[in-house]
Amino acid sequence: MRLWSISLRNLRVRLVATVLTTASIVVATALYAAILVMAEQTEARYKGSIGGYQAVVGPKDASQLELVLNTIFNVGEAPGLFPLQVAIDLRAGKVSRRGQVRYAIPQARGDSVSRHGFPVVATLDEMFTAYEWHGAPLPFAAGGPFRFSWDELLQLGEELAAYENGRRAGEAQPPPRPLLRPAWRQAVVGSRVARTLELGLGSTITPVHGKMGEFGYHEHPEASCEVVGILAPTNSPLDTTIFLPLGTHLLIDGHEAGVFVVEIPPGKTPDDAKRLPVSAARIGLTAIVVDPKDHFGARILRTEFGARADAQVAWPQDVVPRFLRDIGNAADVLTVIAWLVLLVASVSITVAIYNTMNERRREIAIMRSLGARRLQILAIITGEAALLSLFGAVLGVLVCHLAALLLRATVEDMTGVHLDWLQFRPWEAWLVFGVTGVGALAGLAPAVKGSLTQVADNLAQDY
């Protein structure tokens, strides 16, 4: 027999109070653990999602956060268009004069697929060959990349520009509009897109414009694509992304007007601008994914884009942590709430045990008459509070994991954050330890009262 076994027995004797008090500890601990897990997984997702996005080039008038959130995290609408000329300059080493760029992959987005609104990103096949996700090409669970190269983009751009210039000039027989080649009607989809829409290799997806059920919503059956590749899970927004060849995006019906970015010269009206000649270099992009070769290249990019009027460069490594710090403030508020809940639960421990002290005076006096020191009485009562808290904390952590198991699909659908319910983290042990300590402290006041019980007076009473 040990002192803690007396504490344990006392808890069992007052089972209802024990269960109710433990429940409050469970709720507090589970809430606290859940907040930490969500904050941790969110941070991991955001930081991990930066992946190969060393730098993102976008329109000059967008905010850097807007640009990064849209390009990497599929948040919100694309903040605007900028000309393909920027990508041409980057790839030709004209922006960073010493060719300090490993890759510069143009992207255009705006459409989506299904009622889930999975975003469509139109890009080059380099997204699967040159782009590096954590140091390696994007992994495929099935199939492989579509084919649409930089050269094909430039050639298509010339054909589109010739057609558009003929149309703008009002020629009787303008050059024909380029046709959407069957070879470009291919798509690569993220893992969650495939799972949610039950897509396999050979399945067909149809891009849509607007939100299902809303005004302006329409499908683009002419751009239906066959799924040729399914990406392996990355626990990033890539899982919810659909990649199409940029050529397909440019040739979707109705995109003609917005394909080219035309600046309105001084003294001209927008209608005048619609008649101005265009070139392939004016094809509009929403982003360019760039990887400078080294730190020096990054500095050159930063300097030169600072002076450039048509585009800017955003650095996800700077923008995302700043963004997370802002989110962190919200998480801190939740953490404070969880601590308050824990504090209330601790007070409930104090009250629950304190209220039993009167009825336990005789019991304590008997133990003292058997030779128990005041410190041992203190240890027994504090032990009750500590055991109560320990049970509550362990159960709370388990409840948190159980909740993660039950809610992981919903949470992933709502936030994109993947909850790994089986992963136990070192801080969870510290949480249990901390809650137990706080609980033991909460038991200190009744323990002191109990240890001060007068032995002779209480032994003399005949209950």
Add this chain to the structure above:
Amino acid sequence: MIRLRDVQKSYAAGTGRVVACAVSQLDIAAGEQVALVGRSGSGKTTLLHILAGILRPDHGEVEVAGARLDQLGEAACDRHRGRHIGMVYQTFNLLQPFTALENVLLGALFGRGAGHAMRDRAAALLAEVGLGDRLHHRPKQLSVGQVQRVAICRALINDPELILMDEPLGNQDRTTGEQVLDLLLRLAAAGGKTVVMVTHDPASAARMQRTVDLATLRAAP
């Protein structure tokens, strides 16, 4: 074994103090069995608590089982009580949530330690008093006589030199009481233990080797 000199214990009552117990001199030899008698309120239980180290006298010398209790600190008194003194009460004072075996082991826990050896000893003691098949019964599941036997085992578990009893037969019928007293005195005699019993019952007092009337111990004013 016990040596008291000029011991007094008083309590505050209103504006003055009431002397609850006063003993000018008391000596009890090791192995002696003594009955403490006296009218109600004469301070028998107070004296018992002073001998146990539960109460500290206002003044006087209290030597029990080789220790000057009046000079020991509270924790040392508690430790001394746990190791050298066994106590049996009129109201038994068993803890209801614990089984018979656990109640006996509680005595060991605060005395010489409740390891495996003590567990075996507790079971053996309970078997010796006829409760071998009641080890895991709680007090409410036992008869009055059985409960008192558990209390006796708890008092003996640390093999104490001194056993203090406060009206141990008060809650029992005469036959059961006599059986329990027989048992206790037999076990105490076998172990050469000193027994001090507070009692109102002349028949019980007559069973002891010596009877001390508390009134005769009072110091002269």
